Structure formats: structure tokens, C-alpha cells
Amino acid sequence: MIASPNIYITPEEYLAMEEKSTVKHEYINGYIYTMAGALDSHVTIAGNIFSLLRNHVRGSGCRVYIADMKARIESLNRFYYPDVMVTCDARDQETPGYKRFPCLIIEVLSNSTEGFDRGDKFADYQMLETLQEYVLINTKKPRVECFRRNDDGLWILQSYVGEQASFQLKSINFAGTMTELYEDVNFHALESEKPENNMA
Numbered sequence: 097m098i099a100s101p102n103i104y105i106t107p108e109e110y111l112a113m114e115e116k117s118t119v120k121h122e123y124i125n126g127y128i129y130t131m132a133g134a135l136d137s138h139v140t141i142a143g144n145i146f147s148l149l150r151n152h153v154r155g156s157g158c159r160v161y162i163a164d165m166k167a168r169i170e171s172l173n174r175f176y177y178p179d180v181m182v183t184c185d186a187r188d189q190e191t192p193g194y195k196r197f198p199c200l201i202i203e204v205l206s207n208s209t210e211g212f213d214r215g216d217k218f219a220d221y222q223m224l225e226t227l228q229e230y231v232l233i234n235t236k237k238p239r240v241e242c243f244r245r246n247d248d249g250l251w252i253l254q255s256y257v258g259e260q261a262s263f264q265l266k267s268i269n270f271a272g273t274m275t276e277l278y279e280d281v282n283f284h285a286l287e288s289e290k291p292e293n294n295m296a
Contacts (some may be wrong), residue, residue, distance in 0.1 A: 103127075109193050111193055123175040133288040134206060137235040142179045142204050142278050145233065145272075151184060152270050158184040158199075166194035166207070167201065171223050179204045182268055185226060190285065197202065197226040199267045204233045218243070222251065228267035237283065 104126040105113070113128075114121060121128040134142075146162040153160060160182050166175045168191075175194060178201045185197035201221055203213045213232060214232040221230055221247075230251070232241040240263045256263035262273045 107175070109171065114166075115193070120177055122177060123173075125173045134204075135235075138179075138204050138206055140280050141233055141235060141278065142202075144277055145202060145204075146180050148272055148276055149265075149268070149270060151178065153182065153184075153268060156184070157186070157190070158182055158268060161195065167198060167221070167224070168194040168196045169220055169223050170196065172220055175219055176217065176220070178202065183226075184268070196224070198224060199226055199228045200231070200265060201227060201229075202231040202233065205235055229265060230267065233277070235281075238278055240274075240277070 105128065106126070107123070110121070110123045110128060122131060123129075142162060146160060149160045156182040160180065162180050163176075163177060163178070165181060167178050167181055168175050178198075180200075180202040181195060181198045182200040183195050183198045185199075188195040188197050201224075203209075203217070205213060218230060221227055228245055230243040234240070234244075238257065238259045238261065242254045242256070242263065242265065243251045244254065244266060246252055257273070259274050259278075262271060263277070264271050
């Protein structure tokens with residue numbers, strides 16, 4: 097996350113700016129933060145899970161979005177760009193530039209953003225009443241962490257680890273394998289990748 101000049105802008109000004117901008121920005125309570133690019137492994141994993149989920153929900157009324165679609169958290173005055181997001185709520189078809197009612201949000205971890213994804217961003221996402229699952233995907237080894245909201249409103253973690261493992265996303269009744277999720281990811285090459293200094 098790269099802070100932009102401390103000039104307060106309204107949500108409406110932010111949305112108008114993003115429509116014309118060639119660079120993505122996330123919006124936190126009136127201030128914008130520039131997002132930069134991601135490494136090969138991050139982009140590959142995000143593309144793989146998007147493809148799997150898009151095929152899974154086809155014809156169901158649910159929609160899957162990748163990278164360029166904003167999640168709006170109105171109660172906190174925030175807009176984020178999840179790596180992958182699924183909404184099954186018809187009200188989200190009324191807002192082409194952002195979605196307010198996702199049931200599933202997925203973030204692919206990177207060195208520079210892991211703390212934020214696990215901490216403040218996760219806390220912010222919890223304010224979305226329709227959100228049932230929040231998923232973190234590791235880029236360094238086969239590991240999927242799925243946080244699920246139970247009937248009491250508590251978030252319960254289930255982890256899936258190992259190349260031979262399968263994983264479930266219960267919010268959309270999906271089951272997949274690590275082999276599919278990490279297709280074309282070279283874990284040995286990741287050891288030589290430099291730490292990222294960007295928001296992804």
C-alpha cells in the first residue's frame with residue numbers, strides 16, 4: 097500500500113476518479129492508497145481460483161470477480177479490491193463499479209500485504225453482513241486458510257495444507273484440489289523472488 101497525498105475526497109469523487117485512472121487505488125475513510133502490480137505466482141493463483149469458481153457458479157445467479165472489482169464497506173467508508181470475490185445477491189447487479197453484498201472474498205497473500213490481509217482488512221471485511229467466508233491463499237507453499245462465519249457470528253478457521261489436499265468453500269458449495277489451485281506455480285522459483293513492495 098502506497099499512501100497518496102493527504103487530501104480528503106468523498107466516495108463519489110473516488111469512484112469518478114477510479115473510472116478514469118490507469119492505476120488502481122483503495123479507499124479508506126476519505127483517503128486513497130495506490131496499488132502496484134503483483135508477482136507471477138500471485139497472478140497465476142488468482143487466475144486459477146477465478147477460473148475454477150467461474151465454471152462452478154455458471155448458471156447459478158452468482159457472479160465471480162477478479163482483481164478489478166471493488167468491495168464497498170459502507171459502514172466503514174472503505175473500498176477494497178479483493179483478489180477474487182463472489183456475490184450471489186441480486187442487489188449487486190445495481191452497482192456496476194462495486195459490490196456490497198459478497199458471500200466469499202479471497203485474498204492471495206504477498207510479503208508486503210500479509211499482515212494487513214490478516215489484520216485490519218479482515219476486520220473491515222467482517223462488517224459485510226453477507227460475507228460467509230474469507231479465504232487466504234499462500235503463494236510459498238500449498239496452504240489455504242478458510243475463515244467461516246458460524247451461526248453465532250464467530251469466525252472459525254479451517255486450514256488445508258499439502259499438495260495432495262483438497263479444500264472446500266462452503267459458501268458456494270465448491271470443492272477443489274491444490275493441484276488445480278496451484279497449477280503452473282513453481283515453488284522453487286519463488287525462493288529467488290524478492291519481497292514485494294506493493295498492495296495486491
